[in-house]
Amino acid sequence: MKKLLSVILSLGLLFSISYAAEASNTTVKKYSNCKELNADYKGGVAESSSAKNKGGKTKYKPHVSKELYNANKGLDRDKDKIACER
Template structure:
Protein backbone atom coordinates (compact mmCIF):
# COMPACT_ATOMS: atom_id res chain seq x y z
CA UNK A 1 0.00 0.00 0.00
CA UNK A 2 2.87 2.39 0.81
CA UNK A 3 4.35 1.90 -2.68
CA UNK A 4 1.05 2.30 -4.53
CA UNK A 5 0.03 5.61 -2.96
CA UNK A 6 2.93 7.74 -4.37
CA UNK A 7 2.40 6.21 -7.82
CA UNK A 8 -1.31 7.05 -7.76
CA UNK A 9 -0.63 10.59 -6.54
CA UNK A 10 2.06 11.15 -9.17
CA UNK A 11 -0.18 9.87 -11.95
CA UNK A 12 -3.01 12.12 -10.78
CA UNK A 13 -0.73 15.14 -10.68
CA UNK A 14 0.68 14.51 -14.16
CA UNK A 15 -2.78 13.88 -15.59
CA UNK A 16 -4.18 17.02 -13.94
CA UNK A 17 -1.37 19.23 -15.22
CA UNK A 18 -1.71 17.89 -18.75
CA UNK A 19 -5.43 18.73 -18.76
CA UNK A 20 -4.78 22.26 -17.49
CA UNK A 21 -2.20 22.98 -20.20
CA UNK A 22 -4.46 21.53 -22.92
CA UNK A 23 -7.30 23.83 -21.84
CA UNK A 24 -5.10 26.93 -22.01
CA UNK A 25 -3.83 26.01 -25.49
CA UNK A 26 -7.34 25.40 -26.79
CA UNK A 27 -8.68 28.68 -25.36
CA UNK A 28 -9.41 30.98 -28.25
CA UNK A 29 -8.68 34.68 -28.28
CA UNK A 30 -11.78 36.86 -28.18
CA UNK A 31 -12.84 38.53 -31.42
CA UNK A 32 -14.22 42.01 -30.77
CA UNK A 33 -16.92 43.64 -32.93
CA UNK A 34 -15.11 46.96 -33.21
CA UNK A 35 -12.28 49.05 -31.75
CA UNK A 36 -14.53 50.72 -29.18
CA UNK A 37 -15.31 47.32 -27.67
CA UNK A 38 -11.65 46.21 -27.80
CA UNK A 39 -10.47 49.48 -26.22
CA UNK A 40 -12.78 48.94 -23.24
CA UNK A 41 -10.69 45.89 -22.35
CA UNK A 42 -7.30 47.05 -23.73
CA UNK A 43 -6.98 50.87 -23.71
CA UNK A 44 -3.84 50.97 -25.85
CA UNK A 45 -5.01 48.36 -28.33
CA UNK A 46 -3.32 45.02 -28.99
CA UNK A 47 0.16 44.56 -30.46
CA UNK A 48 1.39 41.35 -32.08
CA UNK A 49 4.84 41.65 -30.45
CA UNK A 50 6.68 43.95 -28.07
CA UNK A 51 9.08 45.08 -30.79
CA UNK A 52 6.36 46.67 -32.97
CA UNK A 53 6.45 50.46 -33.36
CA UNK A 54 3.38 52.64 -33.91
CA UNK A 55 3.33 54.30 -37.35
CA UNK A 56 0.19 56.34 -36.72
CA UNK A 57 1.72 59.06 -34.51
CA UNK A 58 1.47 59.73 -30.78
CA UNK A 59 -0.66 57.49 -28.60
CA UNK A 60 -1.86 57.92 -25.01
CA UNK A 61 -1.60 54.30 -23.90
CA UNK A 62 0.83 51.41 -24.28
CA UNK A 63 -0.66 48.46 -26.21
CA UNK A 64 -1.22 45.02 -24.70
CA UNK A 65 1.06 42.44 -26.36
CA UNK A 66 -0.57 39.18 -27.48
CA UNK A 67 -0.02 37.50 -30.83
CA UNK A 68 -3.15 35.33 -30.50
CA UNK A 69 -5.37 38.29 -29.59
CA UNK A 70 -3.86 40.41 -32.38
CA UNK A 71 -4.38 37.62 -34.93
CA UNK A 72 -8.03 37.29 -33.87
CA UNK A 73 -8.56 41.05 -34.38
CA UNK A 74 -6.13 41.66 -37.24
CA UNK A 75 -8.77 43.33 -39.40
CA UNK A 76 -8.94 46.23 -36.94
CA UNK A 77 -5.33 47.25 -37.66
CA UNK A 78 -6.09 49.95 -40.24
CA UNK A 79 -2.53 51.20 -40.77
CA UNK A 80 -1.02 47.67 -40.79
CA UNK A 81 1.67 48.55 -38.22
CA UNK A 82 1.14 45.46 -36.03
CA UNK A 83 -1.04 47.23 -33.43
CA UNK A 84 -4.82 46.84 -33.64
CA UNK A 85 -6.97 49.71 -32.34
CA UNK A 86 -4.15 51.81 -30.90
CA UNK A 87 -5.11 54.98 -29.01
Protein backbone atom coordinates in the same frame (compact mmCIF):
# COMPACT_ATOMS: atom_id res chain seq x y z
CA MET B 1 7.37 2.50 -1.95
CA LYS B 2 8.17 2.42 -5.67
CA LYS B 3 4.53 1.67 -6.47
CA LEU B 4 3.34 4.63 -4.43
CA LEU B 5 5.84 6.93 -6.10
CA SER B 6 4.80 5.78 -9.58
CA VAL B 7 1.12 6.31 -8.74
CA ILE B 8 1.80 9.82 -7.47
CA LEU B 9 3.87 10.70 -10.54
CA SER B 10 1.19 9.29 -12.85
CA LEU B 11 -1.53 11.33 -11.16
CA GLY B 12 0.62 14.44 -11.40
CA LEU B 13 1.16 13.85 -15.11
CA LEU B 14 -2.56 13.32 -15.73
CA PHE B 15 -3.42 16.47 -13.80
CA SER B 16 -0.91 18.57 -15.76
CA ILE B 17 -2.22 17.26 -19.09
CA SER B 18 -5.83 18.01 -18.17
CA TYR B 19 -4.87 21.49 -16.91
CA ALA B 20 -3.03 22.26 -20.18
CA ALA B 21 -6.07 21.13 -22.17
CA GLU B 22 -8.34 23.44 -20.16
CA ALA B 23 -5.99 26.37 -20.63
CA SER B 24 -5.95 25.90 -24.40
CA ASN B 25 -9.77 25.90 -24.56
CA THR B 26 -9.98 29.57 -23.62
CA THR B 27 -11.61 31.69 -26.29
CA VAL B 28 -10.36 35.06 -27.39
CA LYS B 29 -12.89 37.81 -28.03
CA LYS B 30 -13.14 39.09 -31.60
CA TYR B 31 -14.22 42.71 -31.81
CA SER B 32 -16.21 44.11 -34.73
CA ASN B 33 -14.59 47.55 -34.61
CA CYS B 34 -11.93 49.62 -32.83
CA LYS B 35 -14.46 51.44 -30.65
CA GLU B 36 -15.42 48.15 -28.99
CA LEU B 37 -11.80 47.01 -28.65
CA ASN B 38 -10.72 50.36 -27.19
CA ALA B 39 -13.48 50.14 -24.57
CA ASP B 40 -11.63 47.13 -23.12
CA TYR B 41 -8.05 48.01 -24.15
CA LYS B 42 -7.48 51.77 -24.34
CA GLY B 43 -4.12 51.51 -26.10
CA GLY B 44 -5.18 48.78 -28.50
CA VAL B 45 -3.65 45.31 -28.74
CA ALA B 46 -0.09 44.55 -29.84
CA GLU B 47 1.15 41.21 -31.17
CA SER B 48 4.39 41.46 -29.17
CA SER B 49 6.15 43.91 -26.88
CA SER B 50 8.59 44.73 -29.68
CA ALA B 51 5.84 46.03 -32.02
CA LYS B 52 6.45 49.67 -32.97
CA ASN B 53 3.74 52.16 -33.91
CA LYS B 54 4.09 53.47 -37.49
CA GLY B 55 1.73 56.39 -36.94
CA GLY B 56 2.10 59.46 -34.77
CA LYS B 57 2.23 59.67 -31.00
CA THR B 58 -0.15 57.58 -28.96
CA LYS B 59 -1.68 58.37 -25.58
CA TYR B 60 -1.83 54.84 -24.21
CA LYS B 61 0.40 51.80 -24.14
CA PRO B 62 -1.08 48.78 -25.98
CA HIS B 63 -1.97 45.51 -24.28
CA VAL B 64 0.33 42.71 -25.49
CA SER B 65 -1.37 39.45 -26.48
CA LYS B 66 -0.53 37.42 -29.57
CA GLU B 67 -3.81 35.47 -29.44
CA LEU B 68 -5.97 38.59 -29.02
CA TYR B 69 -4.06 40.39 -31.78
CA ASN B 70 -4.45 37.45 -34.18
CA ALA B 71 -8.21 37.32 -33.52
CA ASN B 72 -8.48 41.05 -34.33
CA LYS B 73 -5.79 41.35 -37.01
CA GLY B 74 -8.30 42.86 -39.43
CA LEU B 75 -8.51 45.98 -37.23
CA ASP B 76 -4.81 46.75 -37.75
CA ARG B 77 -5.17 49.09 -40.73
CA ASP B 78 -1.54 50.22 -40.95
CA LYS B 79 -0.14 46.67 -40.48
CA ASP B 80 2.28 47.68 -37.71
CA LYS B 81 1.33 44.71 -35.47
CA ILE B 82 -0.75 46.97 -33.18
CA ALA B 83 -4.53 46.87 -33.66
CA CYS B 84 -6.56 49.99 -32.80
CA GLU B 85 -3.73 51.98 -31.20
CA ARG B 86 -4.68 55.31 -29.64
